[in-house]
Amino acid sequence: MSLVKSKPFTILLVEDNAGDVEMFLRAVEHELPRHDAEQVELVVAARAEGGLKILAERPIDLVITDIRLPGMSGLELLQRIHDMNRHIPVIMVSWVDAVDTAIEAVHHGAFDYIVKPFEKFDLAMRIHRAMRISEIFAEQRGSEVADPATLPFRNLIGNGPAMQKVKAMIDTVAKVPATTLIIGETGTGKELLAKAIHERSDEADGPFQVVDCTTFTEGIAESELFGHVRGAFTGAVSDKQGLIELGSRGTVFLDEIGDLPLNLQAKLLRVLEEREVRAVGSTEQRKLAVRFVAATNQDLAAKVKRGEFRKDLFFRLNVMVIHVPPLRERKEDIPSLARHFLGRYTKEFGKPIADILPAALTELIAYPWPGNVRELRNVIERAVMLAKQDTIDRSQVVNLLHADRHSSGSIIEEHLHLPYAKAKEKILEEFNRQYIQAKLNAHKGNVTHAASEAGLPRPYFHEIMRRYLKKEGD
Structure with a gap:
């Protein structure tokens, strides 16, 4: 989607405090990342009545209003705006003691809220997201889009309140060609959400290309992402398409985007x-028709403040955001997941196990699941591998969960005498060895299947095998 607009993006600010108006102006002028040809105009009204007059006289793309205003309140103004045009996003501004009112406003249709006193960066982030979504829905308005809600969620197990919200958000973002950011802890199933968006989008017939941002090494990352032409560097004996271009006419999933090296972030921003x-070594720019979905388990806003992530890339990603709840916050889904x-x-494994007994499910529900759905999956996998009867009972589950807690604690204790860096190296080495060996055992030595189950590219999985599963004497 191009950010170039034929007219300025117009923001109406309804605020009677001159100091806050000045803060808004500075945030718009200095903090908002914008395309060179994009203009933003800020129109100010001190009262709700004046704001309504402006709305009646000229097109407005976004409204920011204080809840406390002289005369008509911000909540009344929100209702009047919705009566005029429900497609205009409205951001509510409140003091700390009015947060409950602001949240109520969001439930009644406000796009977002921000609490005073606010930071310019936080304010700009919320304004930018509202701007982008306003543009996205303006482009899509009036177009005929198939209702993705009629499609089943094949691999997203669970129908508790938290997952219902996630599924509703997936249906929303699948309708528009916007970059989507999925935020969640390790093991929550972010790639499954990305696949669900792809399957429910207009790009469903195209490829689903996974780009793991944690596996890039210095020197080859740019070539892997963007491709190269013959002769671009030593060893480039032929042209090669990059991972992003291989996802053309489909979806590119940028997994763990927070780990992308800084030197590549500016180039990725240009692509987005x-x-x-x-391609590396080429002077030709090739057009892409692709949907981008990114995922992270990190706080990107905090990384921006530490100078570890580009602010402009963060704003570009932070438009359509899906927060994946950890398993401990959706325990009502554990029985369904366990049986799945x-x-x-x-x-x-070819084992005739009929069910998990209620007492075993109780233990699973009580456990805190620091490793989320991935940890639950591994526990059930081991329970099935070790089962000697036709049900999974409480004692089996307790033993497996206790073994997890005991082994993780004992490994740490075993290396406490070492310096931090050395102890971490030893523990990670043991984790890699045990994890890869377990996956190979589960798939009877089939590297391709083991790598797929682990969610790793086969060459990367094979490299871990080479490093950590060396035979004695090698």
């Missing part, structure tokens, strides 16, 4: 904004 890619994994692994 211009929908063009230039039970069905998968009984079939895979």
Whole structure:
């Protein structure tokens, strides 16, 4: 989507405090990242009545209003704006003691709220997100889009309140060609959400290309992402398409975007904004038709403040955001998830296990699941592998959960005498060895299947095998 507009993006600010008006002006002028040809105009009214008069006289793309205003309140203004045009996003501004009122306003249709006193960066982030969404829906308004809600969620297990919200958000973002950011802890299933967005979008017939931002090494990262032409560097004996271009006419999933090296972030930003890619060694810009979905388990806003992540890339990603709840916050889904994994692994291992007993499910629900759904999956996998009867009972589950807690604690205690860096190296080495060996055992030595189950590219999985599963004497 191009950010170039034929007219300025007009923001109406309804605020009677001159100091706050000045803060808004500075945030718009200095903090908002914008395309060179994009203009933003800020129109100010001190009272709600004046704001309504401006809305009646000229097009407004976004309204920011204080809740406490002389005369008509901000909540009344929100209702009047919705009566005029429900497509105008409205951001409510409140003091700390009025946060409950601001949240109520969001429930009644406000786009977002911000609390005074606010930081310019936080304010700009929220304004930018509202601007982008306003543009996205303006482009889509009036177009015929198939209702993705009629499609089943094949791999997203659970129908508790938290997952219902996630599924509703997936249906929303799938309708528009906006970059989506998925935020969640490790093991929550962010890639499954990205696939669900892809399957419900207009790009569903195209490829789903995974780009793991944690695996890039210095020197080859740019070539892997953007491709290269023959002769671009030593060893470039032929032209090669990059991972992003391989996802053309489909979806590119940028996994763990927070780990992307800083030197690549500016180049990725250009790709996201211009929908063009230039291979290493080439002077040609090639157009892309692709949907981007990014994911992270990190606080990108905090990384921006530490100088570890580009502010402009963060603003570009932070438009359509899906927060994936950790498993401990959606425990009502644990029985469904456990039985789903039970069905998968009984079939895979050829074991006639009928069910998980209620007492065993109680133990699973009580456990805090620091490793989220991935940890639950691994527990059920091991329970099926070790089962000697036709049900999974409480004692089996307790033993497996206790073994997890005991082994993680004992490994740490075993290396407490070492310096931090050395102890971390030893613990990670043991984790890699045990994890890769377990995956190979589960798939009877089939590296391709083990790598796929682990969510790793086969060459990367094979490299871990080479490093950590060396035979004695090698």
